Amino acid sequence: MPLLAKRLDLIQPSPSVSAMNRAKTLAAAGEDICNMAAGEPDFPTPPHIVEAAARAMRDGATRYTATDGTAALKNAIAAKFERENHLAVTTANISVASGAKQIIYNAFTCTINAGDEVIVPAPYWVSYPDIVKLNGGVPVFVTAPAEQRFKMTQQQLADALTPRTKWLVLNSPNNPSGAIYSEGELRGFAQVLRDHPQVHVMTDDIYEHLIYDGLVHSTFAHVNPDLADRTLTINGVSKTYAMTGFRIGYASGPVELIKAMEKLQSQSTSNPAAVSQAAAVAALNGPLSFFAEWRNAYKMRRDRVVALLHGKAGLDCPTPDGAFYAYVSCATQIGKTTLGGKLIKDDSDFVMYLLDDFKVATVQGAAYGISPAFRISFATSMDVIEKACHRIIHACKALR
Numbered sequence: 001m002p003l004l005a006k007r008l009d010l011i012q013p014s015p016s017v018s019a020m021n022r023a024k025t026l027a028a029a030g031e032d033i034c035n036m037a038a039g040e041p042d043f044p045t046p047p048h049i050v051e052a053a054a055r056a057m058r059d060g061a062t063r064y065t066a067t068d069g070t071a072a073l074k075n076a077i078a079a080k081f082e083r084e085n086h087l088a089v090t091t092a093n094i095s096v097a098s099g100a101k102q103i104i105y106n107a108f109t110c111t112i113n114a115g116d117e118v119i120v121p122a123p124y125w126v127s128y129p130d131i132v133k134l135n136g137g138v139p140v141f142v143t144a145p146a147e148q149r150f151k152m153t154q155q156q157l158a159d160a161l162t163p164r165t166k167w168l169v170l171n172s173p174n175n176p177s178g179a180i181y182s183e184g185e186l187r188g189f190a191q192v193l194r195d196h197p198q199v200h201v202m203t204d205d206i207y208e209h210l211i212y213d214g215l216v217h218s219t220f221a222h223v224n225p226d227l228a229d230r231t232l233t234i235n236g237v238s239k240t241y242a243m244t245g246f247r248i249g250y251a252s253g254p255v256e257l258i259k260a261m262e263k264l265q266s267q268s269t270s271n272p273a274a275v276s277q278a279a280a281v282a283a284l285n286g287p288l289s290f291f292a293e294w295r296n297a298y299k300m301r302r303d304r305v306v307a308l309l310h311g312k313a314g315l316d317c318p319t320p321d322g323a324f325y326a327y328v329s330c331a332t333q334i335g336k337t338t339l340g341g342k343l344i345k346d347d348s349d350f351v352m353y354l355l356d357d358f359k360v361a362t363v364q365g366a367a368y369g370i371s372p373a374f375r376i377s378f379a380t381s382m383d384v385i386e387k388a389c390h391r392i393i394h395a396c397k398a399l400r
């Protein structure tokens, strides 16, 4: 009898986590790696949050807490949803987990039966389809290419819906493309969904503050209040507050679902780490003024990446509206051969070539559902960006 369960064959290790780990291992071995694979802010966690965590530990935040979040954190989250997203929610609507990823995991595990469909617009964050599959569901991909500015249309949504559709996943700003749905587009999706009362909406808003050029973030449940009772609004402290290692994500949604997620979590992690919850309270109740400087830095880096790559050596790098990734088409590089005689068959080959021959770590588009492309994270210093982009151009020019 094999040790491992069959369902594990349904999923892959997270490609972005793998790429980041590979880059870190090579760098630790002394290689001069430009790491453009990381999905986390390079800024340090703001000191007032770190201080609050240290203080909380000294004050006894070292024990189990309530299963899906302390009262203090749930209150801070309810206040945040009201202040920033104009959602009127009570603590009964709120769930806290060890990262937004666990929130997504909990929500799908609590709701998906074998064969249930989940609409996932592509390009998508790598974990949605695999968590759906692990739970016996079927991801239904809707392709939203660069020509559509990486955004699903209302008609595409209407065409993808079936009586088996359980969830629609919306991620705005999007990882990996940076695409942002406007208020009007969110209203359009709601118009379609009103005829399909069995469909719930999972909106992953984790990059909500990473928006450039004066664009604004719209929250689905605020824009479409009549659908709020079938929307799970997901967020977390990882990206906004540079707190990836604290592992705190949260959501607001219908009480029935929130309670089910609590039940599931009581049999998995018991609760998110007490000290991390205390740090998240300090983050959400504290100032966000520091973020203007971060956003400005990300914007300058974004502009530099686009200036260095777009239209150069056959690359197509559309300007992302949000998040800290650029999704670059490498279509013109496919079918070419490296100096060492290796054929670049697809974007996975291209990304391996960038890493092996030019020491630049990126992630292949195949992981995100739109190929041939690669994802660059610009959550890194301007020096690394300059060096990496020059290496990428050099790599493209060296192909025959």
Ligand SMILES: Cc1ncc(COP(=O)(O)O)c(C=O)c1O
Residues within 6 Å of the ligand: 039, 098, 099, 100, 101, 102, 125, 171, 174, 175, 204, 206, 235, 236, 237, 238, 244, 247, 248, 249
């Ligand atoms: C779109 C998206 N959602 C969720 C997450 C997970 O965030 P967390 O650190 O809260 O688990 C990420 C992390 O990369 C992400 O890009």
